[in-house]
Amino acid sequence: MDGGRPRWTAARLQPVMSTRLATPADAAAIARIYNEGIEDRSATFETRPRTPDDVLAWFDGIHPIVVAERDGAVIAFAETTAYRQRECYAGVAEFGVYVAREHRGQGVGREVMEALIAAAESAGLWKLLSRAFVENAASRRLLARVGFREVGVYRRHARLDGRWRDVVIVERLLGGAASGEARESREARRPTAGGGPDTPREPHATHGTSRTRPKARRSST
Numbered sequence: 701m702d703g704g705r706p707r708w709t710a711a712r713l714q715p716v717m718s719t720r721l722a723t724p725a726d727a728a729a730i731a732r733i734y735n736e737g738i739e740d741r742s743a744t745f746e747t748r749p750r751t752p753d754d755v756l757a758w759f760d761g762i763h764p765i766v767v768a769e770r771d772g773a774v775i776a777f778a779e780t781t782a783y784r785q786r787e788c789y790a791g792v793a794e795f796g797v798y799v800a801r802e803h804r805g806q807g808v809g810r811e812v813m814e815a816l817i818a819a820a821e822s823a824g825l826w827k828l829l830s831r832a833f834v835e836n837a838a839s840r841r842l843l844a845r846v847g848f849r850e851v852g853v854y855r856r857h858a859r860l861d862g863r864w865r866d867v868v869i870v871e872r873l874l875g876g877a878a879s880g881e882a883r884e885s886r887e888a889r890r891p892t893a894g895g896g897p898d899t900p901r902e903p904h905a906t907h908g909t910s911r912t913r914p915k916a917r918r919s920s921t
C-alpha cells in the first residue's frame with residue numbers, strides 16, 4: 701500500500717500505478733473485473749456473474765479490500781473475507797485477487813497483493829489463505845513471489861462446467877504470527893537458547909474479538 705501516492709516513470713512523468721483501500725464507490729469496477737475472472741474459467745468455481753450490489757455486501761468494515769489504479773481507472777482488486785465463524789479464527793481471512801484482462805502480466809497483481817498484505821496486517825489479521833487451480837500458473841507464481849506457501853492439493857475439490865478440478869491450498873502468515881514463527885524456528889535450532897516445547901506458539905488475538913463477525917463469503921476459487 702502506498703497511501704494512494706502515484707509512482708512516476710522517469711521518462712514520461714505519467715502516473716504508473718497506485719494502490720489504495722477500496723470504497724463502496726469501487727463496487728462496479730470490482731464487479732466488472734471479477735466477472736472477467738469468472739468468464740475466463742481459470743480462477744474460480746463461480747459461474748454466476750456478480751452485480752455491483754453483490755460486491756457492496758463484501759464491505760463489512762473488518763476485512764480489507766484494496767484496488768490498484770492506473771490513470772484514474774481501477775484495474776485490479778484484492779479482497780479478504782471471513783474464513784470461519786468460530787472466534788478462534790477471527791484473524792484468519794480468505795482472499796482473492798483479480799487483475800483486468802488487459803493489465804495482466806505487468807506486475808499489477810504483485811502490487812495489489814502487497815497492498816492487501818499490508819492492509820491485512822494493519823487490520824490485525826494473522827493469516828491469509830486461499831486455493832488456486834493447480835493449472836493457474838500465473839496465480840501460483842504471483843503468490844509464491846509475495847510469500848505464500850503451498851500447503852497441499854485438494855483433489856477433485858469441486859466441478860467447474862462439469863469437470864472435476866484440483867486446487868492448491870496456499871497460506872501466508874502476517875505480522876506477529878510471521879515474525880514469531882521465524883523467531884521460534886531460530887530458537888529451535890539453538891537448543892540452549894530456550895524456546896522449548898512449552899513456549900507459547902499462539903499469536904495475541906487483537907482482531908475481531910468484540911464485533912459481530914460477518915458470514916463467510918467464498919469469492920476465491
Ligand SMILES: CC(C)(COP(=O)(O)OP(=O)(O)OC[C@H]1O[C@@H](n2cnc3c(N)ncnc32)[C@H](O)[C@@H]1OP(=O)(O)O)[C@@H](O)C(=O)NCCC(=O)NCCS
Binds near residue numbers: 833
Ligand atoms: C493471477 C493474476 C492475479 C496475476 O496477476 P498479474 O498482474 O497477471 O501478475 P504479475 O504481472 O504481477 O506477475 C506475478 C508473477 O507471476 C508471473 N506470471 C504472470 N503471468 C503468468 C503466466 N501467465 N504464467 C506464468 N507466470 C506468470 C510473473 O512473471 C511474475 O513472476 P516473476 O516475478 O517471477 O516474473 C492475474 O493474472 C489474474 O487476474 N488472473 C485471472 C484471475 C486469477 O486467476 N486470480 C487468482 C485466483 S486464485
